[in-house]
Every structure is written in structure tokens, then in C-alpha cells.
Amino acid sequence: MNAPPDTAADVRTVTVDLPGRAYPIRIGAGLIARAGAEIAPFLARRRVFVLTDETVAGHHLETFRAACAAEDIAVEALALPAGEATKGWPQLQRAVEWLLEARAERRDLVVALGGGVIGDLAGFAAAILRRGVGFVQVPTTLLAQVDSSVGGKTGINSPRGKNLIGAFHQPRLVLADVAVLETLAARDFLAGYGEVVKYGLLGDADFFAWLEQAGPTLAGDRDARLRAVEHSCRMKAGIVLRDETEQGERALLNLGHTFCHALEAATGYSDRLLHGEGVAVGCALAFEVSARMGLCSQEEPSRVRAHLRAMGMKTDLADIPGDLPDADALLELMAQDKKVQDGRLTFILARGIGRAFVAGDADLDVVRGVLRDALAQRKRA
Numbered sequence: 001m002n003a004p005p006d007t008a009a010d011v012r013t014v015t016v017d018l019p020g021r022a023y024p025i026r027i028g029a030g031l032i033a034r035a036g037a038e039i040a041p042f043l044a045r046r047r048v049f050v051l052t053d054e055t056v057a058g059h060h061l062e063t064f065r066a067a068c069a070a071e072d073i074a075v076e077a078l079a080l081p082a083g084e085a086t087k088g089w090p091q092l093q094r095a096v097e098w099l100l101e102a103r104a105e106r107r108d109l110v111v112a113l114g115g116g117v118i119g120d121l122a123g124f125a126a127a128i129l130r131r132g133v134g135f136v137q138v139p140t141t142l143l144a145q146v147d148s149s150v151g152g153k154t155g156i157n158s159p160r161g162k163n164l165i166g167a168f169h170q171p172r173l174v175l176a177d178v179a180v181l182e183t184l185a186a187r188d189f190l191a192g193y194g195e196v197v198k199y200g201l202l203g204d205a206d207f208f209a210w211l212e213q214a215g216p217t218l219a220g221d222r223d224a225r226l227r228a229v230e231h232s233c234r235m236k237a238g239i240v241l242r243d244e245t246e247q248g249e250r251a252l253l254n255l256g257h258t259f260c261h262a263l264e265a266a267t268g269y270s271d272r273l274l275h276g277e278g279v280a281v282g283c284a285l286a287f288e289v290s291a292r293m294g295l296c297s298q299e300e301p302s303r304v305r306a307h308l309r310a311m312g313m314k315t316d317l318a319d320i321p322g323d324l325p326d327a328d329a330l331l332e333l334m335a336q337d338k339k340v341q342d343g344r345l346t347f348i349l350a351r352g353i354g355r356a357f358v359a360g361d362a363d364l365d366v367v368r369g370v371l372r373d374a375l376a377q378r379k380r381a
């Protein structure tokens with residue numbers, strides 16, 4: 001089905017062109033205020049079931065409801081607690097039971113209105129409800145707009161690790177309203193920026209160079225923000241099209257994540273470390289490992305760190321407050337990583353900025369050494 005024609009000049013569309021399941025990512029300012037018109041062509045009946053969190057509901061649910069009311073679309077909504085702790089069995093069960101209670105039917109759409117936690121959980125609830133109902137992503141954070149709302153990775157965390165329970169379930173539509181990013185706290189905006197930088201680091205050196213100039217302006221410059229979100233989504237859409245279920249190339253999107261997921265587990269999925277902050281620290285560590293393995297020059301990790309620092313982001317383990325376990329314990333936490341094969345860890349390493357690759361044979365002594373040095377630097381800091 002096609003999205004309605006643009007009324008706003010600055011709405012861009014990136015298509016995830018999966019055969020038989022193609023869907024548009026609509027990117028522009030003011031899309032929540034016209035969500036009813038955007039979603040209507042995808043509905044079998046004029047009713048949607050919104051999963052959101054309490055914070056996002058306070059900011060955007062009324063605008064979303066009004067946009068739907070203008071198109072005669074009834075809205076049922078459930079607001080879950082905000083935060084990573086929501087992404088587990090208890091709130092998933094609550095969401096699914098609520099959808100059943102509200103009589104969400106197989107041809108209805110679940111709407112995920114929120115950041116990555118809500119998008120992942122609502123997408124997974126949609127994947128398992130009545131063996132699969134459709135869903136729409138309305139991402140309200142930078143991280144969700146450039147990354148988690150696109151590509152169909154849905155799921156929840158296990159006490160044993162991040163995102164260990166889930167399904168690939170593609171959305172029918174993504175509505176990324178770049179105006180709502182203006183209401184984000186600086187820390188949340190920067191956490192999302194970690195995923196933006198990741199695209200440059202993994203496969204586009206020119207984009208990284210552009211970000212070195214434009215990054216500091218993104219929070220205040222809507223056009224630059226639109227460009228960054230669109231470019232990130234275009235890169236992700238291409239990778240997902242070529243490798244939807246992560247048999248190869250898609251693992252590049254996991255740059256920094258093996259470190260990040262272990263650090264998130266070590267910090268108890270608390271606000272000591274937001275996911276996007278962990279991605280930034282993880283990318284810096286991945287480049288450090290790459291340099292020490294002789295894959296790239298030492299200037300590359302230094303340049304990565306310099307840009308993250310210039311943005312005011314967490315860059316090193318020393319920037320994470322509270323205690324951290326030792327290097328061996330961090331490696332142990334990585335053992336649950338979904339990229340593990342035959343018990344061997346897989347890392348995403350780089351031959352330079354924009355030249356990442358999947359390494360099944362990373363030297364674990366080098367990884368351990370990088371972690372030990374980074375932990376020792378914390379003690380000195």
C-alpha cells in the first residue's frame with residue numbers, strides 16, 4: 001500500500017524493499033500530528049492499539065490521538081513504565097494480555113509509540129500475538145529513528161543477556177517525526193547519536209567526515225538532523241534488504257555491540273549506561289582492538305575517540321560510573337552474544353573508518369588486554 005502524498009515538502013521516504021513485505025520509512029517534521037492520515041491506508045478497520053511508555057505518553061499520545069480522531073480512527077493505548085527494565089517478560093506478558101483483552105484482531109495494527117525499548121517490545125508482542133499481527137513503528141528517540149525501528153529485530157532481554165528472546169518481524173510502516181527530537185534530553189539525544197556515528201564507522205567514511213563537521217549542530221539544526229536520519233535509514237535499509245536475518249553482512253550493524261551488551265549487563269541495564277552510550281564506548285573499543293591487531297593505524301581509534309569526545313559523549317570505560325567487573329568477567333558476559341559460533345566470540349572489527357568487517361577469529365588476548373588497560377585507566381581517573 002502507498003503512503004498518502006506529501007503535504008509537507010520536507011518529508012522523505014526510504015523504502016525497505018523486501019519482496020512482498022516492502023515498507024516505507026517516512027522521515028520529516030510533524031509526522032505524529034498527521035499520523036492518522038499516514039496510517040489509514042494500512043488499516044483493515046479504523047482502530048489501532050498503541051503501546052507506549054509513561055514519559056512518551058505525556059509528550060505525544062494526545063497529538064497522536066487527535067491525528068487519528070481526525071481520520072476517524074479509534075485509539076486504545078497502554079503506557080508501560082519508561083526504561084530498559086520494561087524490556088522483559090513481565091511487561092511483555094502485560095502487553096500481550098492487554099492486546100487480547102482489548103480484542104486486537106489479526107488484521108489490526110499495533111503501534112509502537114516510543115523509543116527502542118517500546119519498539120522492540122511492541123514489535124515482539126505483535127510478532128507473537130495470534131501468531132503475528134502487523135505493527136507500525138512511531139520512533140520518538142534519535143536511536144529508534146536511525147536504528148531500532150528499522151529492520152524488524154524485535155525482542156526482550158533475558159536475565160542472562162540483552163535481546164536474547166525475540167523474532168524478526170518487519171513493521172508495515174515507520175513514521176520518524178524529527179521534530180520530536182527537539183524535546184529529548186541532551187543525554188538521550190547523544191545516546192542516539194552513538195548509533196548515527198556507527199553507520200559512518202562501519203561503512204561510510206564520508207558520512208563520518210560529514211558528522212565530524214555537522215555532528216555538533218544536529219540537535220539544533222532540523223535540516224542536518226533530517227539528513228543524518230535519512231542517511232542512516234538508507235544505509236540500514238540496504239543492509240537489511242541484502243541480509244534480513246543476519247546470516248552475514250547485517251552483523252556489521254552490531255559494531256560496538258558485543259562490548260556494549262556486556263557493559264549493559266554489567267551495569268544492570270540501569271541508567272549508569274544507556275544503550276547508545278554503550279554503543280559509542282563499544283565502537284571505540286572495537287577500533288582499539290583493530291589497531292592493536294594491526295588491522296588499522298593507531299590514528300583511527302584516536303580519531304573515533306576525538307569525535308565522540310568533541311560531542312561530549314562517553315568514550316571510555318572510565319566514563320561509566322560505579323563498579324565494573326574485571327576483563328575476564330566482561331568476556332564471560334560476552335559468551336551469550338548471539339554472534340557466538342561453536343562457542344567462539346565474533347567481533348566486528350575495522351580496517352579503518354568506514355571499513356568494518358565480521359571477524360570470527362579476533363585475538364582474545366588482545367581483547368582482554370584492551371579491556372584490562374581501559375579498566376586500569378578507570379582506576380587512575
Ligand SMILES: O=C(O)C(=O)C[C@@H](O)[C@H](O)[C@H](O)COP(=O)(O)O
Nearest residue numbers: 147151153162163250253254257338
Ligand atoms: O538491526 C541490527 O541488525 C542491529 O544489530 C542494530 C543494533 O544497533 C541494535 O541494537 C540491535 O537491536 C542489536 O541486535 P542484537 O541482535 O545484537 O541484539
